[in-house]
Amino acid sequence: MVLKFAYIKVILMIWCMYPLTSAQYLDETITSSQYENMTIARPGCDRKCGNVFIPFPFGMGRENCYASSWFEIDCRNNNTTTNSSGEQKPYLKYIDLEVKFIDLWNEALIIMNPIYQSGKNCERNKTGGINLKGGSPFVYSARYNTFLAVGCGNTASFWSNGEEVSGCASMCNGDDLIKVDNCRGRKCCEASLPRYLSEYNVSFEGQECAYGLIIAVRLGYWNLTIKDVKHLNEVPAVLKWEIPFDTFYSNISFFRDPDIVSCYDTYLKHSLNNSSQSSGRRCHCRYGAPPANPYIRGSCLGEKRKTRVRWAIIGVSSSLGTILLLLVLWWLNKFVRKNIEKKRKEKFFKQNGGLLLNQKLSSGEANVDKIKLFTLKDLDKATDHFNINRVLGKGGQGTVYKGMLVDGNIVAVKKFKVNGNVEEFINEFVVLSQINHRNVVKLLGCCLETEIPLLVYEFIPNGNLYEYLLGQNDELPMTWDMRLRIATEVAGALFYLHSAASQPIYHRDVKSTNILLDEKYKAKVADFGASRMVSIEATHLTTAVQGTFGYLDPEYFHTSQFTEKSDVYSFGVVLVELLTGQKPISSVKEQGLQSLASYFLLCMEENRLFDIVDARVMQEGEKEDIIVVANLARRCLQLNGRKRPTMKEVTSELESIQKSRKQSASQEQHDAGIDECQFWSVISPTSNLGETSDSKASTLEIMPTHPNH
Structure with a gap:
């Protein structure tokens, strides 16, 4: 695949040395000579506009010169001050965009x-x-x-x-x-x-x-x-x-030659919706490599004949010496394979930050007593060769796959997008190796012998909090007690990172999509690629602001100085999500982008809190508790970081609310049990029939009554 796109890379590398003329751009590409000596347009149709070749299904002039109106090229004279020669330039007529190059074999178009x-x-x-x-x-x-x-x-x-x-x-x-x-x-x-x-x-x-x-x-x-x-x-x-189906079957005639031209379905217009329905077709010649236009009758046939002659020459020229040479090469390859594989692993180890990781280990920054080094073979088998159907999610740092190890354990494998920068990979490895908390996703191991580094985590089956809040249903609703518990668990995890870890850790990307839910719907904080370990009482100064819109601390955005209170602000947004069930960023036609945090604070100022609170929260929660949690969220969202509470204070308040709800529920159950005993004490058949009504009354007065009666 890399070889097939090599000439496109040459095109753009030359083009990007700005400014170049169209003539310079085309003269230095390897595809120009290929187009020059082959049939690319239908008979009687122009094959070139200016210095740009126009292969069918694109075309100019008569209707039969192009497959449909989408592929029609308008060749215009460009009489400008910068181009006094009036050089012609092609434009896609339907959308009026200038065309610089048409890639026939890989269906690419540079505009x-x-x-x-x-x-x-x-x-x-x-x-x-x-x-x-x-x-x-x-x-x-x-x-x-x-x-x-x-x-x-x-x-x-x-x-x-x-x-x-x-x-x-x-x-x-x-x-x-x-x-x-x-x-x-x-x-x-x-x-x-x-x-x-x-x-x-x-x-x-x-x-x-x-x-x-x-x-x-x-x-x-x-x-x-x-x-x-x-x-x-x-x-x-x-x-x-691609060539849409209606265009393919009405204007392309090569489908009559299936032994010469191979065609296959494409999915460009349905892939966004994860649909398996194809939206068009593409074709290529069965014999030989480019140049050959599979959309022109006879082009591939000529290439087939050339291929047959070529193979005949090769067959005649083959000899015993060639066979012996192949045998020698095979034995030589077998001899040096182990050495090549060793050097390859060493190269990837260095490329993926192995030396930096060793430095962290020797300095005691990482704790790998329980971290396992996986082989590529193990993880390739576990993820079914990193099958696209195993993808759990994609983000700015990489792609996460679901895998099953040989021992039957289900894991999540993260493949990083390093692009030569392994800092995020090493950072997440070092940070997670320091953490041992029930509400933080657990790191199981890593693999450095691959071109792209891999981390292996415990598998969290029930997705993330963001998806669960927006996709909840009556069968498994997000109750008020669940929301309080999840908020308390996340707050506890952040408090642990800030205060109880061996070295303070700032998460720097707290958001509902980074809060996973396990099989019992307990919270697990994940994604530590942007996290940093800092010395006590220190702040972290960054050269570029990182974070997610809707969760980003305004103070951090303006000062580039990240503190533990920046994590507190992001947690405040998550707390508001739990209260309201709404997205952190929404779009209103009249107002444009709307921040949930800003809207929440406005509702608090205007005493309209219960207008924004989720209906289930209003139904199940006590108003006093809702107000307490809302006030806590408002404190977390203070613009001045010094006025925000610490995660320790946040955790303490949430635990206090949970404790009071449990005590209230226990008291209600206890009182209900007393009422039932009181009822049976009156009508019990074991009581003396000769007892007076006064004695019964005195018995009822001694029994405590339910506060609602």
Whole structure:
């Protein structure tokens, strides 16, 4: 697969050495000569616009030159001051985007994607988004593209299908000469795209002019600075394409030659909904490698004939010497295999931070007495070769798979996205090795002999708190007692991290999706990739703000100084989620993005607490308890970190509420039992029939009565 995409990488690496002309860009690609000597267009149709080759199913001119209107190319004269020669350039006519290259064999399309602006002091305000829905055969490639937001002190949100799918925040420190691939949150930030994106919009929160763009930066070096972006109208992006079924069967005739052309179903328009229904088709020649256009009759047949001749020559030239040479190579390969495998493991060990980990171990920062070193073979078998059906979840740090070890134990295996930076992997390993708490997910072991490092945890079966709050039903509801218990367990875990661990630990990403629920629905705090161990009384100063929108401490955002009170703020948001059952960030058409924490504090100020509290909480909880918990959440959400309580105080208050509820429930049961005894003492057949009514009355007066009677 890497070889198949090699020439796309060459294209973008050359292109990203900005600025280059279209002619320079095409002359240096290895695909130009391949297109030059093959049949790429239907008979009588133009095969080139300017310096860009137009292979069928794309085409220009007559209707039979392209498969459908989505594939029609408009070849325009570009008479501008920067291009006085009037060079022709191709545009996708249906969506009016310039085309830079069409990849026939991997169904990739490089286009110039517009940059969107919003805010004050913008040279031009351009809002809205590209819509590739409604039968379009195109989607944005999540592998080669990324979303960039450029601006000072802005929060950018990336929307698709009416939902926020990604976002990031930038700070104002730095200058306009920072390169966009190295901004690290300084005047620009980046976020990954969802798979199979067909439409999007960008929104910003901030006072300054902000720029949002989808750009193909992952295939090569991009030399643009923030200053350059502000003066551009468009940047390169990669689209994936397929041939929709109606177009395939009505305008493509090669399906009559199944012995020459192989076709298969594609799922570009249904993968977002996890649907197994295909949305189109793709094809390739059965014989030989590119160049050959499988969508042109006879192109693959010519390649087949060439392949037969080639194999005949190889067969004639084969000899006993070749066989002997192969035998020697086989024995040589067998001899050196062990040495190669050893060096390979050593390479991955160093690459994945093995030396850094050894340094941590020797310094006593990590405790690995009970940590097991797994082999790649064990984990590959446990996860069914890391099957996509075993994926439990994906995040910014990596992907988590469900696995079963040979001893029958169910585990969760996390494959990190290190990209040469193993700090988060080593950090999570060291932090979790220090923790031994019933409400913190347990680290079982790791594997460093792979290209991508792996961590192995205990398996937590019932998902996370966020999913459970939003997806609860009458069969297994989230009761008030469960919410109190979960809040108390999470608070206790954070109190342990801050105060009772061998060295204070700041989690730095407390949120409901990082709170897992085990088989008894007890809370387990997870995801310690962003956590830090600090010395007592010290704060943690960061160069780039990390966290999740809706949970991020405003004080930390403005000062870049993370303290234990920043975790307290994030926990306050989780506490509000438990009270209200609402999302931390919601979208209101009239108001845009709405923070749950801000809305909650507004309701508290306006004495409208019970307007936002979840209906089940109102039904099951005592109003006094709800008010106490709400006031605790409000204290946790104080803008001034010094005014927030510690996690020890939070834990103590929650435990006190739980204890009072248990005592109240026990008293009610006790009083109910006394009432029942009182009733039977009056009508018991063992009582003396000759007893006077006065004696019975005196008996009732001695018996204590229920406070409600």
